[in-house]
Amino acid sequence: MNKKTFLFASALAMSLTLASCSQETDVVQEKERKTVQQYASVDELTKRLKEYDSKFALRKTPLLSSKDKKGRLTWVQWLKVGIADVKGGLSGTATIGGCVGAIVGAAIASIEKYVEILDANRKEKDKKELVISTTILSNSSVHTFNDSIGYYHNMSEEFLYDAYKNNLKDVKPDRLIFLADRYMRHNSAGYKEQVNATAQQKEELSNKLYNLNAVKISDAEDFFAYLNKVKLLDKSDSEYLDFASEYLYTCVCSNVGDVRDYTLDVLQQIDGSNASDNDKDKLSQCIIIAYSSLVYSAQMEYIDINQ
DSSP: OOHHHHHHHHHHHHHHHHHHHHHHHHHHHHHHHHHHEEEEEOOHHHHHHHHHHHSSOOOOOOTTOOSSSSBBHHHHHHHOOOOOOOOHHHEEETOOOOOOOOHHHHHHHHHHHHHHHHHTEEEEEEOOOOOOOOGGOOSSSSSSSSGGHHHHHHHEEEEEHHGGGGGGSOOHHHHHHHHHHHHHHHHOHHHHHHHHOHHHHHHHHHHHHHHHHSSOOOGGSHHHHHHHHHHTTTTGGEEEEEEEEHHHHHHHOOOOOSSHHHHHHHHHHHHSBOOOHHHHHHHHHHHHHHHHHHHHHHHHOEEEETO
């Protein structure tokens, strides 16, 4: 082989090698592009949920309406508390992180809204033990800490209300975060293992909860008007709140049968969807918190102050 032939053969071999590498890269990039496209958006999942919910007939009277003499919140107020609850959970996840942040954020957001309503009506929560063990939700026979988000968030808000009663309205969010965190550390090994929040993260959550509490229940007569005000606080949470609001409204205003069974169906839809893992985790968290909020509201009764 002369020198020219050798150089030509070497150049041809290098060209083929580069072409092969380029083709392999193109194939990998195409697979990655297709993988990204396979994920369903949260908005798409909300549309699917609405389609699923359309099979349920509307109730003549909303689920949480009460005609007895015992004091209860209105069903619209409970929906507002529920969506504030979910928003608090999302704020906790965005700052402190994970389920531990969701528990603390949801508990504080929820009890602040209850107190806002109670104080405006010169009422206080009746002293009675609530049954909240049903808020542990799982599609598996083996429960994990994540399945207990709703349970522990209800436990935490009970603790906070018992500590301050209606005076909680005067307590700053950073103090409530400190108390809820300390309570959870003492009562949940799973929480204690996962929590590792910095002072800055807690301050960020405190600011988000302050802004949420500033959106008053009385600022909007209609549930969806209130929802839109809450959505303006963080646009990144908007789609998750839409999904949660569809779930909440259907639970209260449609004949879904057993609400717990319906809730498990929704969780299965999320788990079996082609959404990203991050979206699945957040949506599941939203539904568990929303369900636990309804369970809490359904049992809560109020009485005149000093009765």
